[in-house]
Every structure is written in C-alpha cells, then in structure tokens.
Amino acid sequence: MKTNTHVIARKGRIGNYAYGLTLFLLALTGFAQMPIFKRYYIADIPGLGWLAEFYTTHFLHYLGATAILAITTYFAAQYLLVTRRYRKLSGSGAARAAILLGIIVSGILLVIRNSAFVPFSPAVVTGILLVHLGLTMVFLLFALYCRFAGRPWTIPV
C-alpha cells in the first residue's frame, strides 16, 4: 500500500504542475476576453502583444478549457478510484472543488452559446458571464489563501 501511494504521489506532481499551468493560462486568456490588456499597456510589453488578439486568446482559452476538463476529470477519477481509500477531501478542498465545478459548468454553457445551436437570452448570457468571472476571482483568491495557509486538498482519513 505504501509503495503505491508513493508512486501515485510522485506521478501526481506532474499532474499538479499541469493543473497549475493550465489554471494560469485560463485565467490569463480569460481576463484577456475583456478589452483591458491593450488599454492598460500590458499588451505593449514585448512578447505580450498576443494578449490583445481576441481570436488568439479565445482559441487558447478553449485549449486550456479542454485541458482543464481532462485534468479535473482525471483527478476526480483518481480520487474516487484510489485516493479516497486513505485520504478524504478537506473542507477547503471540497469548497475549491465546488467553485471549480461552477466555473466549468458556466464555461460549458458559454461554449454551447458560442456554437450557436441554442440561442440564449442576453440577460442569461450576462448572468452566466458574471458567474464565470465572479467564481474565477473567488477561486483565485481562495486558492492563493489555501496555498499560503497550507490548506491541502485532501487530508488523511
């Protein structure tokens, strides 16, 4: 048992880096959906001009979304299949999972809207956008807090 958790933990580190990088990409390209990087000179920094190219950042946001869907599903499956035998979600871990789920669900709704199969009313779209953005801010702040306060996602059973 011990060897197994050890192996999983080591492999998990790669997953954690992928998760962190993907979150960073998503947050960056997500904020880039608002016309602020140009206005506030960030896109003028050499090498960051692409942050003002909406089609580029939109594509990268979709790419990040694809990755985060895979990564979070993988983590969830790992938790359900293996980890929960010896660790359980902490309170802050459960809170983060719930917020993340909200971001993902609202993001999926926005992708559906963009595919033009289902017309959404503008008030609903604005609502979903605000939920997506609001939960992201909450998540980022809370994740930072957890990181510095040393709150792990899971604790031993």
Next chain:
Amino acid sequence: MSESISRRSFLKGGVAAAGSAAALAVPSAAAAGSDGRGQLATLLDIRKCIGCGACVEACRQVNSSKAPEPQKPFPEMYPSRVPVEDWSDKRDVRDRLTPYNLLFIQQAEVEVDGKKETLTIPRRCMHCVNPPCVNLCPWGAARQYKNGISRIDYDVCLGGSKCRKVCPWHIPQRQTGVGLYLDIMPSFAGNGVMYKCDRCYERVAVGKKPACIEACPADVQQIGPRADIIARAHELAEETGGYIYGETENGGTNTIYVSPVPFEELNAAIEKGPGRPHFASAANSMDKAENLTAAMIIAPFAAIAAAGAKFYGYMKSGQSDNSQGEA
C-alpha cells in the same frame, strides 16, 4: 455542407418562385440552426441600385429615437491613450458608418461589359450566421435572434469595441459618453456604446420589412428565409452572369450581394477604411474554436479512460501487495 444546403434550397427556391411572384412578406423564423436554417437573409442586387440614398434616410429616421445623446463633457478616461470617439457633432456624415449612420452607400467605378460605370452599394452589418461580435462580447451585450438578426443592446453595451475588432468588416461604431459604463467606473472601464444595423428587429418582429428595404424605389433588396434568398441569388447570378458575396464569407452571412463584376474588382474600386467595409474574402472566424469544441467533449472521457487504465493496475497491484503483506 454548404453545397448540399444550397442545392437543396435551390430546388426549394425554384418551386417557391414558380408558385408566387408576389412581394415577399417577412415570415417569422422557425427553429434556428448553426447552418442558418430558420434565419432570414437579405438579397442585394447591386445592378439595380441607383444610389438615391432613400434607404440611408429611412434608416436614419427609424433609428433616430435610438441615436446616442451623449453627456458632455465626457468623463475623463484613464489611461489617456483611451480614444474618445465622438460623432455627436458630426451627425450629418453619410459617407461611412457612424453611430448615427448605420447604412451608407459605397461607390465603385468599374467597367461593366466594357463600359465605365459607377456602382452604388448599400453597406451595413452583414448579420453573420454565427456572429463573432455576439459570441465574443465579454459582457453579453450583443445577441442574435432566431431569425438571424444580430443586435447590440445599447442599454447594456459598455463600448469596449471588441465587437468591432473581431468583426471581419469592423462594422460596429462607437459613441463615447453614453450608456451603462457611465454608471460603473467611467474613468477606468468602458467607453460608450457600439452602434450598428439591427436589421430593424422591431419591425421584422411584427412582420414588417426593414425600413431601408421598404424605402427603396428600385427594389434593390429582398428579405426572406436564408435558403430561399441564396437560391434566388444563384438564379440571379446565373441569369446576369453576376457574382455572389456573403454566402460563405465568415462562415456564412445573412446579407447576400449579387454584383455584375467580380468582388475582387469591386473591392479594389471602393474606398476602404474605418467605417467603410471591404469586399474581400473573409474566412470563418469562429472556425478554430468550433473545432476545439469536439476536443472538449472528448477530453473528460479520455481522462476517465486514462485514469481507469492506470489505476486499475495500481488497484490490482495494491491488492496483491496487500495480500502479500498480509500473508
């Protein structure tokens, strides 16, 4: 896909044309689809336009109640590079798109059948089948109706002008000093409201034709179900040896032009620039993102499969480890 649709609609349009030559009433749209089914389109026969400008005046009139009335002085905006776009003292401008002029007549000196001619072309929003201005609005201020009309809600728009940037024709036009941004953080976010043709959505909703269509003395424009309009455009192009624009541009639009000269020529002859859209080719701007949507659907399943395959091994070896340990 677009080929099969046009073939199907060609047949349908032919039957419809044979059945009735009566003026087209504006039908209400049925279920909309991403391929433009259920959407209404307009057909513009460029040959017919005499450049009288009646459509422009009609458009200005029906939109006069929605025209921006900015408060001055404008709130100072930071940083100072944020451009003030003020058309309120230039309301009379008619030779380009402005917040006060949502339709204008573009001119092209071209040779038609060996004769020099000045073509006049009404220009406004193309009403894309899958409009990037709507999809990419970060605030949900733009919307598309089932009948294919895309519209910016002037009460909700913050004037960031992203719609203009992502529009292949850069159609929406900004007026600073009006709208919702004034009530939020006018100095730091937003910059007015973006204006464009809403294809007279209120009139169309009650079965009336858009004002510009109704006012035209030369019957330049028709409006109808997209499939029928495309079929008619093809008939017209075939009859007159003409060329089509708008059917496939940006993945398909609901504004189909038929021209007696190739659009490359027209595009070379018109004056282009801010508020003066081109007639160049336009690739489907939502294409790349749409392709990724399939990957997004597959991603979680792939992850479950990967996790299952991997941890099945761990679980099994864990059990055998345990049994060995216990033994």
